[in-house]
Amino acid sequence: MIDVAPLRAARQFLELTIMELWIDYFALGGIQDAKTLAAYLNGDGETSPGDHDAIVQALNEVFIDRGLNHPLDYAMT
Amino acid sequence: MSDPRPDGPEGWGALTRVTEDADLTDSLRRIAGTGCSLLDSCSAASVTVIVARRPVTMAATDELATALDQAQYDMDDGPCLTAARRQETIRIDSIADDDRWPTFRDAAIGHDIGSSLSLPLIISDDGTFGGLNLYAHGVARLSADDQQLAATFALQASIAVSNVVAYWASFDLSRNLQAAMEHRGVIEQAKGILMASHRCSPDEAFAILRRRSQDENRKLRDIAVEIVALTQTGDPT
Numbered sequence: 312m313i314d315v316a317p318l319r320a321a322r323q324f325l326e327l328t329i330m331e332l333w334i335d336y337f338a339l340g341g342i343q344d345a346k347t348l349a350a351y352l353n354g355d356g357e358t359s360p361g362d363h364d365a366i367v368q369a370l371n372e373v374f375i376d377r378g379l380n381h382p383l384d385y386a387m388t
Numbered sequence: 389m390s391d392p393r394p395d396g397p398e399g400w401g402a403l404t405r406v407t408e409d410a411d412l413t414d415s416l417r418r419i420a421g422t423g424c425s426l427l428d429s430c431s432a433a434s435v436t437v438i439v440a441r442r443p444v445t446m447a448a449t450d451e452l453a454t455a456l457d458q459a460q461y462d463m464d465d466g467p468c469l470t471a472a473r474r475q476e477t478i479r480i481d482s483i484a485d486d487d488r489w490p491t492f493r494d495a496a497i498g499h500d501i502g503s504s505l506s507l508p509l510i511i512s513d514d515g516t517f518g519g520l521n522l523y524a525h526g527v528a529r530l531s532a533d534d535q536q537l538a539a540t541f542a543l544q545a546s547i548a549v550s551n552v553v554a555y556w557a558s559f560d561l562s563r564n565l566q567a568a569m570e571h572r573g574v575i576e577q578a579k580g581i582l583m584a585s586h587r588c589s590p591d592e593a594f595a596i597l598r599r600r601s602q603d604e605n606r607k608l609r610d611i612a613v614e615i616v617a618l619t620q621t622g623d624p625t
Contacts, residue, residue, distance in 0.1 A: 330561070338568035339608060340575055340594065361591030368598050372607050380605045387595045 313363050313386050319352050321370045321383055335369035360386035412556040416447035419545050423520050424449055426541055429529035430522050431501065432456075435509070435549070436468050438517040443469055452499050456523055459495035466492040471506035472519030478506045479535050481528040502527040505535055507542040512550040520545060571609045578612035581619050 322332055329352075333345040342362055343351065350356045352366075363386045371381040416435045424433035434448035434457050443464075445457040460466025466489045467478040480486050481503055483496040496504070501523045509518030520542050524530050530538075575597070582593040597615075601608040 334561075334564050334568045337565075338571035338575070340572055340579070359591065361594055364591075364594065364598060368601065368608055371601075375605060375607065381602045385595075385598065387591065 312357070313360065315352055315354055315363075317383055318366055318370060321374075322352065325370065325373050325377075327370075327373065332366070332369055335372065336366050339365045339368050341365040341369070412552060413447050415552045415556075416549065417449070418447075419548060420447050420453070420520070421449050423538060423541055423545065424522060426537055427505075427522060427524075427530065427534045429503075429524040429526070429534070431525050432523045434468075434521045436472055436519040436521060437511070438469070438472055438519075443472070452501070453521065453523060455499060456492065456495055456501060456504075457521060459492050460489065463489070463491045465489055467504055467506040468519045468521040471508050471521075472517040475508040475510065475517070477508065477535060477539055478504075479530060479532075480504045481530075484527070496523070500525055503529045505530045505538055507538055508546075509542060509549050510546040511553060516553070518546070518549055574616055575609055575612045578615040581615055 322329075329345055329349045333341070333348050336343075336348065341348070343358060347356060348366070351358055367383045367385050371383050374380070374382055416437075420433040420435045424430040432449050432453035434445050434453035436443050436457060437446045438444075443457075443461050445454050445461075448454045448457070457468060460469050467480060470476070471478045483493050483502055483504060486493060496502070503524045503526065505522040505524075507520045507522075509520055511518045520538070522530065522538060578597060579590055579593040582588065582596050583590060586593070586596065588596075597608050597611055600606075600611050604611070
């Protein structure tokens with residue numbers, strides 16, 4: 312099972328609402344609705360590694376805006 | 389006494405036109421201006437909104453009101469912040485003789501403002517508070533009748549502000565979703581191109597895109613745009 316704790320911590324650090332994150336994730340091709348995304352980040356539910364990486368990418372792109380380069384690790388190599 | 393009826397003064401019709409404004413700030417500026425115009429002695433007005441405990445002047449009739457609000461924000465205290473946070477009306481007949489908020493008092497004296505009226509705006513959004521701030525030159529220029537009229541206006545304005553906040557939140561969401569759809573479309577096109585050229589799965593195509601995003605520290609959609617554009621002229625990969 313993929314560890315979602317770093318994603319949860321990143322969202323809180325970046326002060327992103329679930330809806331803000333969901334829109335970015337959706338734009339990247341994410342397939343879950345906002346409610347399912349919120350549950351997944353709370354450790355309730357699963358998704359594919361590819362979809363997990365869309366969430367990671369959405370967070371990493373906010374980090375790009377803040378001058379950092381992809382600090383979160385991806386599930387797929 | 390002035391007419392406190394909601395449909396009384398002609399200017400109150402402004403509250404029904406806020407959705408025609410260009411954005412939330414225009415709507416709140418209209419509310420501040422209308423509130424000030426209702427009172428003969430009002431010299432300046434502003435709307436303070438407190439989100440996540442941080443106050444900000446969302447709209448003001450002029451820089452005078454902004455400066456007086458800022459003097460309160462600098463100390464995180466003052467009549468308009470107290471009115472917004474405690475949801476109570478505060479009328480000061482003589483600011484120079486009121487020692488509760490010295491920084492605000494000094495700023496007001498510096499701008500020749502002698503009296504003020506701060507009214508709460510009840511915003512139907514958890515954690516968000518608002519206040520309508522009215523300032524007047526001279527002492528005791530905002531009367532009890534003014535307070536009653538302004539309080540009735542503030543109640544009406546609260547509904548308008550709540551609706552405006554919800555309206556513009558929906559507007560922003562709609563605009564963000566439209567942009568997201570456009571970005572998603574070009575990313576899906578780029579994935580399709582990569583799937584064809586690399587004979588790989590959608591997840592693997594996404595991984596190719598995000599590896600380039602990592603290597604070049606660029607947004608994935610910018611890379612997708614490049615791939616789609618290059619497909620029309622040459623080798624995209």
